Amino acid sequence: MKSIQVKQQRFHFIDQYRGLVGVLMLLGHSSYYFNSIWKQLDPFDPLFAGWEQFALRYLGYICAPGFLMMNGAMVWWAYHRRITKGTPDWTARWHLIQRGLFLVLVQMIWVNASWGGFSAFKPWHLGIISCIGISMILLTLIVNFRWQYRLGIALTIFVIHPFLLNITYSPDDTLVKVLMQTFIDAGEFNKYPVLPWFALATLGSVMATGWLSEWQSDKKRILFGSLIAAAAILIAVILRMERGFGNINAFSDFGSYSFLLDQKYPPSIFHNLWFFGSVVLGVGVIIALGRIIPKPLKILGAVGKVPLFFYCIHIALLGIFSKRIGLFYREGEVIESLIGMVILLAVMLPLSKWFANVKSKNKNYFILMI
Amino acid sequence: MFMTITKIMSMNICIVFIVLLISSGCSSRNETPVVEEDSTIVYTPKDSSGISAKITLCRRVSKKTGKRIGAGTVFNIKDKAKVRALVDLINVENQSYPELIFHLDWIGPNDRSFFRKGINVSPEDSVTTIRSAISISPEKRKAGRYTFRVYLFRELIAEKNFNLVSGLSRSE
Numbered sequence: 001m002k003s004i005q006v007k008q009q010r011f012h013f014i015d016q017y018r019g020l021v022g023v024l025m026l027l028g029h030s031s032y033y034f035n036s037i038w039k040q041l042d043p044f045d046p047l048f049a050g051w052e053q054f055a056l057r058y059l060g061y062i063c064a065p066g067f068l069m070m071n072g073a074m075v076w077w078a079y080h081r082r083i084t085k086g087t088p089d090w091t092a093r094w095h096l097i098q099r100g101l102f103l104v105l106v107q108m109i110w111v112n113a114s115w116g117g118f119s120a121f122k123p124w125h126l127g128i129i130s131c132i133g134i135s136m137i138l139l140t141l142i143v144n145f146r147w148q149y150r151l152g153i154a155l156t157i158f159v160i161h162p163f164l165l166n167i168t169y170s171p172d173d174t175l176v177k178v179l180m181q182t183f184i185d186a187g188e189f190n191k192y193p194v195l196p197w198f199a200l201a202t203l204g205s206v207m208a209t210g211w212l213s214e215w216q217s218d219k220k221r222i223l224f225g226s227l228i229a230a231a232a233i234l235i236a237v238i239l240r241m242e243r244g245f246g247n248i249n250a251f252s253d254f255g256s257y258s259f260l261l262d263q264k265y266p267p268s269i270f271h272n273l274w275f276f277g278s279v280v281l282g283v284g285v286i287i288a289l290g291r292i293i294p295k296p297l298k299i300l301g302a303v304g305k306v307p308l309f310f311y312c313i314h315i316a317l318l319g320i321f322s323k324r325i326g327l328f329y330r331e332g333e334v335i336e337s338l339i340g341m342v343i344l345l346a347v348m349l350p351l352s353k354w355f356a357n358v359k360s361k362n363k364n365y366f367i368l369m370i
Numbered sequence: 371m372f373m374t375i376t377k378i379m380s381m382n383i384c385i386v387f388i389v390l391l392i393s394s395g396c397s398s399r400n401e402t403p404v405v406e407e408d409s410t411i412v413y414t415p416k417d418s419s420g421i422s423a424k425i426t427l428c429r430r431v432s433k434k435t436g437k438r439i440g441a442g443t444v445f446n447i448k449d450k451a452k453v454r455a456l457v458d459l460i461n462v463e464n465q466s467y468p469e470l471i472f473h474l475d476w477i478g479p480n481d482r483s484f485f486r487k488g489i490n491v492s493p494e495d496s497v498t499t500i501r502s503a504i505s506i507s508p509e510k511r512k513a514g515r516y517t518f519r520v521y522l523f524r525e526l527i528a529e530k531n532f533n534l535v536s537g538l539s540r541s542e
Contacts, residue, residue: 040482047475051401256525258524
């Protein structure tokens with residue numbers, strides 16, 4: 001196992017990319033509550049009447065891969081920073097495991113209920129936050145592996161997962177359904193099974209080795225990141241065009257809706273590679289933009305510093321005002337979704353800045369966990 | 371506060387603009403639909419050799435002759451009655467795709483999809499018509515305006531609106 005010495009510093013591009021993903025997620029959730037297409041749209045089997053609705057939905061596809069990879073990067077970073085400071089190995093891991101468990105609890109106690117504006121308590125359901133939490137816990141077990149081994153583990157999971165999807169089970173058998181949908185398959189209990197998303201988080205930790213340690217300049221981060229992104233996207237396109245292993249949904253032509261919309265719940269190999277490349281490319285773009293227009297990116301950084309707070313509060317606001325009180329709930333279309341996003345951002349940005357300030361000055365265990 | 375909102379708006383406009391540029395090349399259908407004589411709303415393919423569709427809604431199809439009986443856009447709600455949708459596909463035999471992915475979607479007066487059917491067709495199958503049907507018995511359906519939609523590879527290619535009415539008047 002390799003011990004890596006890391007310096008104490010904050011990597012603004014990580015916060016800013018997380019912030020960008022947070023804003024896109026906000027747009028997607030604004031659409032979920034204000035856009036009438038959701039009266040017909042099945043996220044497991046999406047269909048579109050026009051390109052604006054397709055674009056609006058597809059923009060949100062980057063969010064889960066983006067958050068998982070950034071979380072994986074931060075797990076790697078947090079672990080090695082603690083080790084560098086002299087923290088014992090399992091003490092460093094235990095802190096991260098606690099945070100992972102906390103995320104699972106947040107999903108069950110807060111997030112599930114917030115979608116409906118807290119009209120009902122719904123703990124028996126998992127989602128993206130719990131998926132990130134469980135991925136964190138699993139990642140602590142391999143966080144000090146060399147990046148080559150972590151890469152091998154992630155790619156092995158990508159290859160094996162499609163075979164595991166062939167396991168048949170009865171949805172009436174609750175225990176089996178919970179196990180399968182927690183780790184392998186997507187369904188009403190959980191749309192984000194851990195295995196493929198943990199693999200993406202692991203790839204985030206692999207990229208962290210470069211972004212946060214080995215590549216000491218922005219030029220190297222941009223160059224190597226772009227090369228890796230291009231390779232991943234090229235492999236994804238080749239897999240897709242072969243129309244064989246690695247694909248789940250058929251498609252018509254390169255670049256069509258159906259080409260881009262391979263299965264997300266759970267993700268196909270194409271989906272994983274395509275969005276891995278997209279996230280790495282996006283991080284490179286953020287690094288580059290940070291050198292040209294650093295001030296506007298601070299807005300993104302404000303969101304990215306407190307992503308869990310941002311997630312939990314904006315959904316609660318949407319759930320209460322739109323779903324429970326009935327304000328414009330699924331009455332609009334694309335324009336209304338954009339307006340909703342702008343209004344929510346105007347509310348959430350100052351809240352996020354405030355909470356980041358509270359968190360930086362607070363030693364309360366739960367505040368620091370959020 | 372004003373500067374923050376201005377920055378947010380500028381960022382939103384940039385994001386939307388980039389997405390517009392990228393997305394404009396993804397759709398294979400013309401944005402402006404053509405309304406046929408039989409009221410089918412068709413989103414024609416950008417490529418003239420692409421698949422198009424014509425929708426016929428009727429009460430039943432004769433097993434002997436295949437004739438579509440009671441075709442129209444207004445149907446009476448009554449026990450054991452159905453509305454059948456027949457989608458005639460144009461140019462399907464000239465396609466080189468390994469398979470064609472269709473979705474047929476029925477949408478109610480509340481704009482909610484209440485029945486969806488996925489149909490995979492191989493161009494070699496020589497299938498030129500795909501079908502779906504819904505019950506219009508009083509327990510299942512209410513009077514109002516409905517829509518039937520046809521999607522190919524997740525894009526809308528045709529749709530037809532129709533009305534369900536209560537009462538004893540004869541359907542068309």
